[in-house]
Amino acid sequence: xxxxxxxxxxxxxxxxxxxxxxxxxxxxxxxxxxxxxxxxxxxxxxxxxxxxxxxxxxxxxxxxxxxxxxxxxxxxxxxxxxxxxxxxxxxxxxxxxxxxxxxxxxxxxxxxxxxxxxxxxxxxxxxxxxxxxxxxxxxxxxxxxxxxxxxxxxxxxxxxxxxxxxxxxxxxxxxxxxxxxxxxxxxxxxxxxxxxxxxxxxxxxxxxxxxxxxxxxxxxxxxxxxxxxxxxxxxxxxxxxxxxxxxxxxxxxxxxxxxxxxxxxxxxxxxxxxxxxxxxxxxxxxxxxxxxxxxxxxxxxxx
Amino acid sequence: xxxxxxxxxxxxxxxxxxxxxxxxxxxxxxxxxxxxxxxxxxxxxxxxxxxxxxxxxxxxxxxxxxxxxxxxxxxxxxxxxxxxxxxxxxxxxxxxxxxxxxxxxxxxxxx
Numbered sequence: 001x002x003x004x005x006x007x008x009x010x011x012x013x014x015x016x017x018x019x020x021x022x023x024x025x026x027x028x029x030x031x032x033x034x035x036x037x038x039x040x041x042x043x044x045x046x047x048x049x050x051x052x053x054x055x056x057x058x059x060x061x062x063x064x065x066x067x068x069x070x071x072x073x074x075x076x077x078x079x080x081x082x083x084x085x086x087x088x089x090x091x092x093x094x095x096x097x098x099x100x101x102x103x104x105x106x107x108x109x110x111x112x113x114x115x116x117x118x119x120x121x122x123x124x125x126x127x128x129x130x131x132x133x134x135x136x137x138x139x140x141x142x143x144x145x146x147x148x149x150x151x152x153x154x155x156x157x158x159x160x161x162x163x164x165x166x167x168x169x170x171x172x173x174x175x176x177x178x179x180x181x182x183x184x185x186x187x188x189x190x191x192x193x194x195x196x197x198x199x200x201x202x203x204x205x206x207x208x209x210x211x212x213x214x215x216x217x218x219x220x221x222x223x224x225x226x227x228x229x230x231x232x233x234x235x236x237x238x239x240x241x242x243x244x245x246x247x248x249x250x251x252x253x254x255x256x257x258x259x260x261x262x263x264x265x266x267x268x269x270x271x272x273x274x275x276x277x278x279x280x281x282x283x284x285x286x287x288x289x290x291x292x293x294x295x296x297x298x299x300x301x302x303x
Numbered sequence: 304x305x306x307x308x309x310x311x312x313x314x315x316x317x318x319x320x321x322x323x324x325x326x327x328x329x330x331x332x333x334x335x336x337x338x339x340x341x342x343x344x345x346x347x348x349x350x351x352x353x354x355x356x357x358x359x360x361x362x363x364x365x366x367x368x369x370x371x372x373x374x375x376x377x378x379x380x381x382x383x384x385x386x387x388x389x390x391x392x393x394x395x396x397x398x399x400x401x402x403x404x405x406x407x408x409x410x411x412x413x414x
Binding site for chain 1: 307309311312313314315316326327328329330331332343359360361362363390410
């Protein structure tokens with residue numbers, strides 16, 4: 001029998017990898033790159049998704065107001081007053097990020113890693129969002145947005161190191177207007193020094209200003225018919241850590257052109273080398289809590 | 304496998320006065336919960352009683368039965384321990400006119 005060429009061997013290896021993934025009930029719904037960095041299904045706790053706390057020095061009063069409003073994420077069964085627990089896709093539990101009941105309030109959960117190679121990474125989640133079901137109304141414009149961001153910085157020996165923060169949000173509604181579109185942002189707020197030791201700065205990159213429409217980024221998601229019915233949606237975002245550029249995005253049946261997508265880029269900071277952070281956020285449009293629920297997350301890379 | 308446990312920060316550097324309550328927190332997976340309430344600044348006025356509340360839906364609340372004294376001095380620490388609480392938890396208090404306390408409230412949950 002003729003021996004296989006290296007190319008044939010690589011094809012067989014990839015076919016075997018795909019077959020193993022497809023046969024695994026937990027991972028089959030994802031399309032991970034060759035290495036899985038983390039897989040979170042929230043039936044095993046918070047899986048490292050903690051509260052995004054703001055920077056401070058000497059006193060917590062120094063924390064910027066955008067961060068001061070953040071609180072810890074929860075593990076939820078999506079329990080509803082009229083229908084009981086909705087549950088996740090594959091277990092009873094999902095991660096829940098809840099805002100306060102104040103127009104424009106936001107909350108952010110974060111997972112903090114570093115990378116070992118500047119190459120492709122893939123972020124996949126199954127998510128849904130709803131306002132608190134405090135009214136017997138559809139309430140489809142009460143959630144302003146849900147989204148995610150990465151917080152990245154190159155290695156300490158890299159010549160091109162910057163702090164790079166790709167942001168993407170689904171702008172559901174704003175000031176009561178149903179908008180349903182994907183947006184990104186290229187600018188953060190002013191970088192402010194904190195305290196007196198010249199060691200700590202802060203900037204609020206989720207400020208409401210500066211969001212730009214993703215080209216052809218309008219999308220109608222499955223909101224369902226009352227505030228206590230939810231459906232899980234798939235989201236994938238690909239980013240190249242070498243070029244620090246977005247390379248792909250998909251939500252449910254739609255893929256989006258990210259050739260015009262630009263992340264926030266600011267000068268490298270002195271303690272953030274090889275940073276690989278992932279954030280999820282929710283924002284309410286009205287005086288009612290907004291909830292982002294995440295059933296599962298698969299973060300993978302080619303390294 | 305070790306049992307799950309988590310420390311959640313549910314109020315940080317919040318200046319509480321009048322009718323005050325922490326945001327609802329879902330903890331149905333946990334069998335036991337401990338709240339710690341710390342005063343980050345010198346409280347002003349009389350320190351009231353606080354109490355734990357439970358809820359069937361995160362929107363309608365009733366007293367669980369556990370009560371505690373709000374901290375009376377800066378870095379004063381008080382706690383409340385609860386079991387059999389269903390899913391939603393919060394702490395509530397009520398300050399007299401002019402009284403206030405800047406709080407750090409942490410919730411420690413164990414499966």
